[in-house]
Amino acid sequence: MPDYKAPLRDLRFVTDEVLGFHDHYAKLPGAEEATPDMIAAIMEEGAKFAERVLSPLNQVGDQQGCQFKDGEVATPEGFKEAYQQYVDGGWPSLSHDIELGGQGLPESLGMMVTEMVATSNWAWSMYPGLSHGAMNTLDLHGTDEQKQTYLTKLVSGEWTGTMCLTEPHCGTDLGMLKTKALPNEDGSYAITGTKIFISAGEHDMASNIVHIVLARLPDAPQGTKGISLFIVPKFNTTDSGDVGERNHVHCGSIEHKMGIHGNATCVMNFDGAKGFLIGPANKGLNCMFTFMNTARLGTALQGLAHAEWAYQNSLIYAKDRLQMRSLTGPKAPDKAADPIIVHPDVRKMLLTQKAFAEGGRALIHYCSMLVDIVQAGSEGDKDDAETQLSLLTPIAKAFLTETGFEAANHGLQIFGGHGYIADWGMEQNVRDSRISMLYEGTTGIQALDLLGRKVLMSQGATLKVFTKIIHKFCKENSSDKRLAHLMKPLAALNKEWGDITLKVGMKAMKNRDEVGAASVDYCMYSGYVTLAYFWARMALVAQQKLDEGTDEEAFYKAKLQTAKFYFERILPRTKGHVEMLLAGSSSLMEMDEEQFFLR
Numbered sequence: 001m002p003d004y005k006a007p008l009r010d011l012r013f014v015t016d017e018v019l020g021f022h023d024h025y026a027k028l029p030g031a032e033e034a035t036p037d038m039i040a041a042i043m044e045e046g047a048k049f050a051e052r053v054l055s056p057l058n059q060v061g062d063q064q065g066c067q068f069k070d071g072e073v074a075t076p077e078g079f080k081e082a083y084q085q086y087v088d089g090g091w092p093s094l095s096h097d098i099e100l101g102g103q104g105l106p107e108s109l110g111m112m113v114t115e116m117v118a119t120s121n122w123a124w125s126m127y128p129g130l131s132h133g134a135m136n137t138l139d140l141h142g143t144d145e146q147k148q149t150y151l152t153k154l155v156s157g158e159w160t161g162t163m164c165l166t167e168p169h170c171g172t173d174l175g176m177l178k179t180k181a182l183p184n185e186d187g188s189y190a191i192t193g194t195k196i197f198i199s200a201g202e203h204d205m206a207s208n209i210v211h212i213v214l215a216r217l218p219d220a221p222q223g224t225k226g227i228s229l230f231i232v233p234k235f236n237t238t239d240s241g242d243v244g245e246r247n248h249v250h251c252g253s254i255e256h257k258m259g260i261h262g263n264a265t266c267v268m269n270f271d272g273a274k275g276f277l278i279g280p281a282n283k284g285l286n287c288m289f290t291f292m293n294t295a296r297l298g299t300a301l302q303g304l305a306h307a308e309w310a311y312q313n314s315l316i317y318a319k320d321r322l323q324m325r326s327l328t329g330p331k332a333p334d335k336a337a338d339p340i341i342v343h344p345d346v347r348k349m350l351l352t353q354k355a356f357a358e359g360g361r362a363l364i365h366y367c368s369m370l371v372d373i374v375q376a377g378s379e380g381d382k383d384d385a386e387t388q389l390s391l392l393t394p395i396a397k398a399f400l401t402e403t404g405f406e407a408a409n410h411g412l413q414i415f416g417g418h419g420y421i422a423d424w425g426m427e428q429n430v431r432d433s434r435i436s437m438l439y440e441g442t443t444g445i446q447a448l449d450l451l452g453r454k455v456l457m458s459q460g461a462t463l464k465v466f467t468k469i470i471h472k473f474c475k476e477n478s479s480d481k482r483l484a485h486l487m488k489p490l491a492a493l494n495k496e497w498g499d500i501t502l503k504v505g506m507k508a509m510k511n512r513d514e515v516g517a518a519s520v521d522y523c524m525y526s527g528y529v530t531l532a533y534f535w536a537r538m539a540l541v542a543q544q545k546l547d548e549g550t551d552e553e554a555f556y557k558a559k560l561q562t563a564k565f566y567f568e569r570i571l572p573r574t575k576g577h578v579e580m581l582l583a584g585s586s587s588l589m590e591m592d593e594e595q596f597f598l599r
Contacts, residue, residue, distance in 0.1 A: 001059070002059070002313050002424060002426075003313065004051060004055040004309060005312060006046070006051055006120075008043055010358060011043065011361070012043075013538075013555075015108075015112065017541050018362060018534075018537055019366055021108065024369055024372070028376055030106075033103075034105055034106055034109055042094075042105075043112060043113070043116075046112070046113040046116050047116055049116075050117050050119070050120035050121075054124055054125075057082060057121055057124060058121040058122075058123070058124075058262075059428065061123045062422075063261075063422075064261075064262075065262065066203070066262065066263070068251070068253060068254045071251050071252075072204070072251075073202040073264045073266070074204055075203050075204055076261075079124055079127075080205045083124075083127060083128070083205040083206070086157065087158070092128055092157030093156060093157070094113065095109060100139075100151050101152050106372045107368055107375060108368035108371065110132075111301070111371075114129070114301065115301060115304065115305065118298075119305040119309050122302060123262030124262060124263070127160055129298055130295075131160045132294060132298070133161070133163055133292075133294040133298070134161025136294050137229075137288070137290045137294075138151045139151060140287075140290050141278050141290065146231060146278065149237055150210050150231060150233070153208065153210075153241075157206070158208075159206050159207065159208040159209065160206040160208075161210045162199065162200055162211045162212065164201070164211050164214065165177075165214055166195065166197055167193065172445055174224060174285065177214060177216070177227065179191065179192065179193025179194070179216065180218070181216060189215075189276070190273070190274065191213060191215050191232050191249075191272070191274075191275040192270055192272050192273075193270050194252070194268070195270070197265055198265065198266045198267070201264065202254075202266050207235075208235045209233070209234040211233070211234070211268070212230075212232075212278070213229070213231075214228070214229060214285070215228060215275070217281055217282065224285050227288075228277060228279075228283070228284040229283075229287045230275035230278060230284075231275060231276045232249055233274075234247060235247060247274055248271045249268060249271070249273040250269050250271070251267065252267040252269045253266070255267075258434060259430075259432040259433075260431075296396075296397040296441065297367055297368070297371075298440075299439065300364060300367075301364055301400075302400075302404065302436045303401040303404030303436055304361055304404060306432065306433035306436070307353055307400075308357040309429055310407045310408045310410065311353035311407065313426065314349070314411045314414040317414060317418075318346055318350060322335055322337040322339055322340075323338075323340050324340075327344075340414070346414055348569065349410040351565045352406070353407040353411065355566040356400075356407050356531075357407065358538070358559075359531040359566065360404070360531070362534035362535075363392070363530060363531060363534055364396065364400070366534070367392055370385040370386075370389045371389065374389065384465065387462055388465060388466055390454050390462055391465070394447070395523065395530055398443045398447060398523050399528075399530070401436035401437045402437060403527070404433050405430070405433045405436065408432075412426040412427060444519070446523060447519035447523035450526065451515055451518065455501060456501075456504075456505050456508060456515065460498070463497070463498065467497055471491070473536070474487050474491040474494065475491075477540060478491075485567065486532075486536045489567060490529075490532050490533060490536050493532065493571075496578070497526065497529055500578055503582060504581065504582070517581075517584065517589070518581035518582070518585075528571055529574065531566070532566065535563045538563060
């Protein structure tokens with residue numbers, strides 16, 4: 001049976017030694033309670049919950065799935081009980097305002113716990129995960145009354161939340177949505193329409209579900225400028241704030257999916273359901289981006305989760321599975337064959353998983369630190385953090401989900417024929433990870449957002465904020481000859497990043513299709529360079545620790561060796577992406593539609 005062990009040592013390395021979270025919390029207003037002792041205690045308890053409660057339910061959720069009957073959804077065995085333990089432990093309230101019943105701790109600390117929860121059981125983690133986005137949206141855009149009615153119950157975990165965006169006909173193009181919101185005499189609205197792909201839209205784990213819904217007012221302009229945002233609860237509330245009568249919102253069906261069977265993906269029908277406007281009329285998409293950005297970083301975390309899970313289980317198997325002899329002679333002469341970890345190709349796959357998981361961890365938690373600053377930092381720091389997040393969010397979402405899927409596939413390959421068998425869990429990891437490149441905006445959508453909106457529309461200014469950070473880092477460490485094999489190529493790629501951006505921008509001035517033609521390769525290139533920066537940072541810290549003297553020599557040497565592997569074996573992929581993104585749009589767009597024919 002597959003297993004999960006929370007990587008507490010690696011989390012401490014990234015957050016404490018590389019990113020300096022303790023100093024970060026000391027400077028962050030309102031983070032006084034986030035002391036090293038408290039953080040350690042929270043992490044230990046979070047690890048126990050992930051390992052002992054959620055991990056054993058991972059395969060259960062996949063095998064049993066969610067059951068749909070008469071508009072109701074029953075979650076897999078143990079899911080409801082695990083959620084009650086989660087609520088009793090105070091986990092939903094960790095990173096929310098004390099005034100709303102939260103514990104007031106930084107968002108980044110919550111992200112560390114979320115990583116463990118998500119990796120141990122992604123399907124289960126989506127139930128509280130969607131609530132987190134609903135909470136952030138209400139916190140920023142809701143009225144005081146809405147916060148007291150709905151946000152306090154979401155913070156406690158008594159209720160859960162969803163995000164209801166797309167409809168059967170519109171997919172990512174939300175400007176086409178048709179759901180209507182008609183004003184009622186009491187100031188509420190009657191919401192009518194159908195939403196699809198609603199994760200956790202119906203379940204038996206909480207007493208109420210708060211749907212955050214996009215809809216159009218009667219006089220709304222066409223397109224995205226005419227969308228408003230509404231709260232639509234499953235059950236209306238009484239004057240005292242308790243659960244009242246059932247609202248006119250029902251689950252019509254649940255999807256039969258490739259993976260993540262333990263989480264219900266619902267078709268939700270709103271039949272004149274009572275809803276309440278959040279934020280200004282016709283500005284719903286602006287408000288919803290609060291939810292979307294939360295969800296995109298959450299989905300980036302999914303990529304890390306599948307890479308970490310694949311690596312842990314692949315490593316155990318590769319050390320135990322005996323097959324053939326090493327090409328350089330027997331490594332286990334007392335056994336019938338050598339463990340497969342001695343073979344170079346298996347090593348390559350394991351190191352790829354390791355490099356993506358540990359590099360992705362650094363990127364995710366760096367982004368969570370930026371979120372802290374946006375929420376509570378000084379004005380100047382906030383602006384810088386927001387600019388970095390605007391660039392790094394689409395990179396993290398697209399790149400980490402693509403590489404997470406690659407790592408999951410390597411896991412199946414390492415297991416050989418056994419990887420194809422359900423008992424080992426590797427094929428589930430592949431199936432579960434595949435959706436991450438689709439929801440919350442596909443890789444192509446993220447890539448267009450990155451290159452078109454974030455980089456070119458700012459005339460490269462957004463990119464320069466981050467490339468200046470890399471440039472400064474490389475310059476400061478250029479004299480260390482032991483790290484020259486990392487600093488020199490990173491500095492060269494950092495410069496090339498700006499150069500290729502300028503070339504694509506010049507082409508796009510003549511033909512806008514050049515942006516779409518280059519965007520995915522540009523996004524992947526950006527991801528590889530970004531991870532190279534974090535691997536160089538981790539290598540620098542590892543070298544410093546070895547210089548100081550440490551009883552964890554093996555741990556730090558492994559960081560240096562993995563960094564070397566990343567730079568020599570993975571980073572060269574950037575060369576292919578550069579050639580493809582600069583190749584132009586002609587080979588994609590010249591063929592007439594009539595020439596795409598069935599043969």
